[in-house]
Ligand SMILES: O=P(O)(O)O[C@H]1O[C@H](CO)[C@@H](O)[C@H]1O
């Protein structure tokens with residue numbers, strides 16, 4: 341069995357998946373966090389691994405960048421590989437002075453300029469949000485170690501729109517990234533669970549930024565929160581997740 345974008349067999353993925361954008365971060369997370377990790381797919385260089393975390397099966401798979409890319413992988417994992425729960429573990433640019441490089445954000449909602457909010461129900465802009473129970477689990481696990489709030493999932497990495505950023509920041513938006521909204525829309529459509537946890541890699545206000553290697557490697561705190569939230573409740577099936 342293979343899908344157009346994943347070359348794995350049935351049972352190759354665990355019901356719980358960590359999903360960074362970067363395939364190299366996926367490899368590092370599998371190596372650092374999972375026991376007995378084995379590679380299960382590498383189509384287009386989008387690496388996926390399955391092993392165990394604290395004795396429970398868990399997978400790590402990259403999403404690539406942007407809503408179209410994560411929508412493909414999340415849909416195929418939910419629809420064809422029995423995945424029940426995905427937590428994106430990504431990087432983001434901070435919009436608020438309260439955030440510093442390396443801080444962790446739990447994305448309780450995702451504003452977006454992508455069509456993913458408006459294409460599914462004509463005339464309606466969907467509220468794109470994580471699974472409430474997964475959100476509560478992550479907040480409980482993180483305690484004071486993460487800020488919780490809305491993010492902007494943008495289709496644009498390079499687009500100078502200070503007025504948009506200012507307005508979103510004034511509305512309490514914590515940071516900008518590119519995939520949370522796409523993931524939340526797919527999870528709603530497939531009736532599965534999803535959440536996004538982010539590490540601040542740069543600051544839109546101050547111009548501070550991690551270099552590429554630090555961005556790839558500084559994920560321990562974020563992944564620890566995400567992996568423990570994934571495990572917080574048993575997985576009992578698509579419509580009856582505990
Ligand atoms: O570090 P990742 O998870 O890829 O996330 C962020 O980094 C990429 C842009 O550099 C986008 O994918 C954005 O969402």
Ligand SMILES: O=c1cc[nH]c(=O)[nH]1
Nearest residue numbers: 431432433516517518
């Ligand atoms: O999408 C992203 C990710 C990190 N920083 C940004 O400014 N945008």
